[in-house]
Amino acid sequence: MTDTATPPNTPHRVVIVGAGFGGLEAANSLRNADVAVTVVDQRNHHLFQPLLYQVATSTLATSEIAWPIRHLLRKYKNIKTLLGTVESVDTAARTISTADGEVIAYDTLVLATGARHAYFGHDDWEPFAPGLKTLEDATTIRRRILTAFEKAEREPDPARRAALLTFVIIGAGPTGVEIAGTIADLARDTLKGEFRVIDPATAQVILIEGGARVLGAFAPDLSAYAQRALEKLGVQVHLGNPVMKCTADGVEYAGKFVGAATIIWAAGVQASPAAKWLDVPADRAGRVVANDDLTAPGHPDIFVIGDTATVKNGDKGTVPGIAPAAKQQGIHVAKAIRARLAGDIAPKPFRYRHAGDLATIGKRAAVTDFGWIKFKGYVAWWLWGLAHIYFLIGVRNRLAVAMSWLWISVSGTRSARLITQKDAADEDHLK
Incomplete structure (x- = not known):
């Protein structure tokens, strides 16, 4: 006892x-x-979750956004860490x-x-449409995205090849918008010239949102800009139509079925x-x-x-x-x-101070809303990047992430395009 x-x-x-x-x-x-x-x-690590989607889309390595908890708290003798x-x-x-x-x-x-x-009562969709909250989620999604291109390269059936080159993102909040824009960049820029049978630029990236606009928490003008920026990247944006079904073969919404081998959940x-x-x-x-x-x-x-x-x-x-x-x-x-x-037991109400909203669209555009001032486009992208680098832990990680972003912006090359930890579930998913 x-x-x-x-x-x-x-x-x-x-x-x-x-x-x-x-x-x-x-x-x-x-x-x-x-x-x-x-x-x-x-888990034994603290995760910088705002950049998790960049691991999922081959921009950053896992070690650049996660740190061992014990290491972070090692100097404080009054703190003990347990796994x-x-x-x-x-x-x-x-x-x-x-x-x-x-x-x-x-x-x-x-x-x-x-x-x-959360899948709003449809937990059976999770095997087909993984969400993004952990490093394991990110590496699963990265594996599925990259494996889809590899399988499409050797798929003789045109219909099946089209499904392999179709990527559906469900939910158009910041995570969904950021994933959609980055996959579009990956297909049209990073993978250019690397395949002999397929043209990665023909990949379809579809963003589905049940609400009336993308980035619903942002000001309407920034939301409209974000949609235009996504469409300029080639992302197909579908609003006002919630998803009705997710299967291993694709997604049903707006009364139609779209074949897709890769579905990503960013809706709740x-x-x-x-x-x-x-x-x-x-x-x-x-x-x-x-x-x-x-x-x-x-x-x-x-x-x-x-x-x-x-x-x-x-x-x-x-x-x-x-x-x-x-x-x-x-x-x-x-x-x-x-x-x-110290003897002061009177409850102290919490007062939240909102610093602003930020979201990136691809590698050269973003929207930022600080309330008193708004930015969009390349300037907003720089502000978004500086804000995220500032909150990373450690000089090494800040430098590594900054250099990765700079290199991608200049060359289009993403060094974290590694297919790892392949498992039976993914093999079945992409057959």
Whole structure:
């Protein structure tokens, strides 16, 4: 039986589940505090998720956007890192339990467990239309994209070859737009002259969105520009028609079926089961409906942040599920814990500061909206690149990513075009 009482003369125990943007920021902000921090994550690396699509589309290598958690926290003697998958929370005993049976006691718990892609009740579509949330997702998508071109090169049947050269992206938010533009660049620029039977430039890239426009969270003029930029790259944009079916052979939407060997899902997310662990209210995506101080309802000793929570943003709806918001929440939680230990137990409402919206379209265009000023085109692309390089961890990674982007912009060559970890599922998918 686990003793959950805090041993005498020991620091306050803070357990952080998840080392994404929010969890890692909370841990960093508690460095050198008089607390004992335990960070638990089911993977050993922190992932810079905004650039994950660039791994999926052969622009960057996995090591350029991910870092070992232990290395990032190695200097902080009050922080311990554990590799494990949390399966439950006992709020009465103040413990969490992992898949391998370990029970970890806490005085304050921070749940930053993130989200996965959601298929709106059609989970059977996932084998045919993988989403993009992890490095494993990215390498799977990269493998399918590159293998499709290879199989098309030796496919004698014209109909099957056309399906192999058709790439469908479902969802026209930033991830969908960025993937569509990059695949179009890959087909029309990077692969030019490398095949003898097929012309990669004949590949169809289709972006399907159930809403009225691409980048629906952006200003209408930037949304319109993004669509024009995509179409200039050769992307076929289809709006107002939700997908009805995904199979191994293609996609059904707008009353028709399109043969496609590669389908990528960028249409929705589903939160981790944190709300079920705590038995608290959740929104439609499974996110905990958090109090305005980021605590879980009825549990002042538990904070929920990032994609784990939905939080009101004054009269502007809810806080967006983006990296800057998660980082701000991690800092807020750390400040709240420090204040409590100093005797200030009054709840402090979280106030989100929106820095702006950014999305790139291909390798030379982007849209940025900072509220007071907007940019589009090449200038916006430079701003987008500088912003992302700034938030990368470590000088080496910043230089490596900057050099990769510069080289691609000048030469069109992508050095990360490696087909790895081929498995039976992909072989069946592309037969």
